[in-house]
Amino acid sequence: MKQVKVSNNVIRRLPRYLRKLDELSESGIDKISSRQLGELLGLTSSQVRQDFNCFGEFGQQGYGYNVVSLREQIAGILGMDRGFTAILIGVGNIGRAMMENFCFSDWGVQLVAAFDIKPALIGTEYKGVHIHGMDTLEQYLSENKIDIAVLTVPKTVAVSVTRTLTDRGVDAIWNFTNVELTEPSSTTLVENVHFSDSLLSLSYFVAERQDEAAAKASREVK
Amino acid sequence: MKQVKVSNNVIRRLPRYLRKLDELSESGIDKISSRQLGELLGLTSSQVRQDFNCFGEFGQQGYGYNVVSLREQIAGILGMDRGFTAILIGVGNIGRAMMENFCFSDWGVQLVAAFDIKPALIGTEYKGVHIHGMDTLEQYLSENKIDIAVLTVPKTVAVSVTRTLTDRGVDAIWNFTNVELTEPSSTTLVENVHFSDSLLSLSYFVAERQDEAAAKASREVK
DNA sequence: TAGATTGTTAATCGATTAACAATC
DNA sequence: TAGATTGTTAATCGATTAACAATC
Numbered sequence A, B: 001m002k003q004v005k006v007s008n009n010v011i012r013r014l015p016r017y018l019r020k021l022d023e024l025s026e027s028g029i030d031k032i033s034s035r036q037l038g039e040l041l042g043l044t045s046s047q048v049r050q051d052f053n054c055f056g057e058f059g060q061q062g063y064g065y066n067v068v069s070l071r072e073q074i075a076g077i078l079g080m081d082r083g084f085t086a087i088l089i090g091v092g093n094i095g096r097a098m099m100e101n102f103c104f105s106d107w108g109v110q111l112v113a114a115f116d117i118k119p120a121l122i123g124t125e126y127k128g129v130h131i132h133g134m135d136t137l138e139q140y141l142s143e144n145k146i147d148i149a150v151l152t153v154p155k156t157v158a159v160s161v162t163r164t165l166t167d168r169g170v171d172a173i174w175n176f177t178n179v180e181l182t183e184p185s186s187t188t189l190v191e192n193v194h195f196s197d198s199l200l201s202l203s204y205f206v207a208e209r210q211d212e213a214a215a216k217a218s219r220e221v222k
Numbered sequence C, D: 001t002a003g004a005t006t007g008t009t010a011a012t013c014g015a016t017t018a019a020c021a022a023t024c
Helices: A008-026 A034-041 A045-053 A067-077 A093-101 A134-143 A155-167 A195-221 B008-026 B034-041 B045-053 B067-077 B093-101 B134-143 B155-167 B195-221
Strands: A084-089 A109-116 A129-133 A148-151 A172-175 A189-192 B084-089 B109-116 B129-133 B148-151 B172-175 B189-192
Touching: A008 A034, A008 A045, A008 A067, A008 B195, A034 A045, A084 A093, A084 A134, A093 A109, A093 B093, A109 A134, A129 A134, A134 A155, A148 A155, A148 B195, A155 A172, A172 B195, A189 B195, A195 B008, A195 B148, A195 B172, A195 B189, B008 B034, B008 B045, B008 B067, B034 B045, B084 B093, B084 B134, B093 B109, B109 B134, B129 B134, B134 B155, B148 B155, B155 B172
Parallel strands: A084 A109, A084 A148, A109 A129, A148 A172, A172 A189, B084 B109, B084 B148, B109 B129, B148 B172, B172 B189
Antiparallel strands: none
C-alpha cells in the first residue's frame, strides 16, 4: 500500500464508496467502472480513480473494479479489520440511543464498556454492555487498551472527561457533545458529530434556495 | 449582502464560528480579532477574514470584530431568524432521542409535528410535539408549509418516504438514515448525518496513527 | 484483435495563505 | 498621531478534472 499522505477529502469519501459498494453487492452486481460508481455518488470518474490510486491498484484495465474485492480493500484501509475497542461515556439519551441503534460491530468496532455517574445505572447491563461508575474510568483505562471513546456526556463535563481520556492514552474521541474539543496541544484524535452544525448548514442552503425562488418570482412579476 | 456563490467549505465553517462566538460572549468577551478567532478554531487569520468578506464587512479596522454583532450577522446568514418549520418522521430510538435532546428552537427551527406508523404512538404527544399517523403525512404537507423534514425512519422505507416529501414540496431533508439519498434528479436539499461515515473516518485516522507509532517503534529497536 | 477502462501524468480550477494599503 | 487590524488583491498551494498511454 502506498504511503503518501492522503488528503482529508479522500478519507471522507471512502465511507461513501464503502456504503455504495455494499448496496451494489447486495443487488448482486459484481463489477463496476469508475464512471458508473462516480455517477452513483455524484463524482467524476477521474476523481474515483485518483482516490483509489492513493492506496494502490484495485482495478483491472478494460474491465473495471470487482465490487466485493474493492469493498474489502476499502474496509481494510478504513481499519475495519483491526478490532478497535471503544467505550461509551455518558448513558443519557444520546448515549442510550447510540447503544441501542448503532451497530458498532458492523463497522469493525467493539463496544466493550459504558460509563455513567448515575447510581441507578451503575452495575447494570444495557444491550449486552456493562455500565461502570464514572469514578472507575481512570482505573479501567489503565487496565484496558481502548482505542476510541464515544463521548455522550453533558456539555458541562465534556472538557474534564476529555482530559482524563487523553491523559490515559485513549487514541481517539468520537465527540457527540456540542463543544469544540479540538485543541492544538492535544495529540488525541477528535471526530465531531455536531448535529447543530449540520442543521445550520442545511438551514443556510434552505434560506439561499428560498431567496433565489423569491428573487425569480419578483423578476417574473415585473 | 454580497451575492457571489459562497463555497461549501465556508458554509461549513460558519456554524463553528457561531459556536465559538457564543462561548466568547458567555465569557463576557466583547471584541475579538481575526487572528484570535482563527487560533481558537485552528484557522489562519486570512481565512477568517476571507470567510466573513463573502458576506460583507463586519469588522472595524484597527479594532477587530464585536463578538455579539458578528454572532448576529452569522446567525442571520445561516437563516436562524427565518422561523423555518420542521417535521420529524419516524419516532423510533433516534427520532425520540432527537426530540428529547436536540433543542431545535435554539437554532431557529420550529419542530411542529412528528409522524410514525405505530398505532400506540399516534395521537400522543412527545416533548410537546403531536405524533401523527404516517398515512396522514401527504395531507399534512399539502395543508402546511414545511421547510425541513427530519428523516429518522428505518432504512427500508427511507426512499419511499423521501419520494413523498419531495413530491409534496419539502425543501430539505435532514437525513439520519444510513442511505445515500442524494439523487442528481431531485431538487430537494439533503443533509446527511451518517454516523458510520464519521466513525469510519475516525477509524482510518486511528489506524494510520497506530501504524506510524508501530513503524517508529520498530525503527528504534534496530 | 478491437473495445473498454484503468493507472497516471499534465492542465485547470478553486481554496488558502500572504501581503499590504486603507482606516479606525 | 502611532499602533492595530481590517478588507482586499496577489501569490501559492492543493484538489479536481482532462487526457492518454498501458493493458486487460
